[in-house]
Amino acid sequence: MKNGFDLTGKTAVVTGGGSGIGRAISIALATHGAKVSIFDLNEDNAQAVALEITEAGGEATAVKCDVSDEQSVKHAMDRKPIDILINNAGIAHVGNVSNTSSEDMDRVYHINVKGVYYCLREGVNLMKVKGGTIINVSSIAAHVGVSDRFAYSMSKGAIHAMTLSIARDFLANKIRCNSISPARVHTPFVDGFLAKNYPGNEKEMFEALSHTQPIGRMGKPEEIGALVLYLCSDEASFITGSDFPIDGGFMTLNN
Known part of the structure; x- marks a missing residue:
């Protein structure tokens, strides 16, 4: 019998794949057969995860990439075939509108919003011929008010909106785009x-x-990886333009 969630023959890019949630996603995809390119600003972290995957029998490569730098993203993608794109790289910021500086706002915007835009643009252009799957890592902060997360919430709200736009605009190209919203x-x-x-x-x-x-x-990083794995698989081929909370009930049960 065929095993579920089989990604054999698929090529995947995971931004911020060198630690935390990105590491777990990279391992989940590679465990199920994908060839994973781990993009990370910290090349040592990316190489460590790639080595972890290859020593376990999977296929992975480490690529140094600054998602906030347009040329860095173009160089990292380098017109390679791609079936799966996971936009996970991002930064946090603590502060409300009164104490968030212009510099803070710009930094969050350039990494969390423009960084995803750069990767989406390159990824979509590479997927236009044969289709593909994109998962954007959003947050509960895109959907509910979270104290002292003004800039961060702004950036994750943008992720949610970009997800809907990509899903709508590229239906004819067989590109599915969804997001997940962890707590x-x-x-x-x-x-x-x-x-x-x-x-x-x-x-x-x-x-x-x-x-x-x-x-x-x-939540556990491995739980996030499992959800992303499902959404990237053929089993989820009827799903696009959706957001999936993975939040321990945060958005629905905190009454």
Whole structure:
């Protein structure tokens, strides 16, 4: 019997694939047969994940790429065939409109919005002939009010809108485009954030942040990877222009 979620013969690009959620997505796709190009600004991290995949029997390459730099994205894509594009690279920012500087706003915009735009443009042009699948990593912050996330929420709202536009504009090219909206996911970023901002109280703050999800914990990167795997597979071929919350009930059960 054929195994489900088979990506054998597919080529995939995962931006920000060198750590956290991007790493988990890269491993999930490679485990199911995709040849994965791991784009990351930190080339050492990308190479470490590529090595992890190849040592497990998969296929992966590391590519240094700054998604906020148009020429860097063009060089990284380099007109290579591509079946799957995962726009995962991005940065966080804490602050409301009163204390978010113009420089902060520009930095978030250039990485989280224009970075996705650059990758979408290159990816769509490479997929136009035979089609493909695009997954944009959005956030619950695109859909609900989250305290002190003004710039970040702006950027993820843009991701949601771009997803709908791509899905609508390229139906005839057999390009599917969807997004996912995670709540808090336990990654090394979370641990670093707690160590920097709550030294000595990391455990207590971790528990507090975990319980903002009604399910009582943060998500796991592997759970995000599994959802992306499904959406990239032929089993999801009837799905486009949709957003998938993966949030432990955050958006629907926090009453």
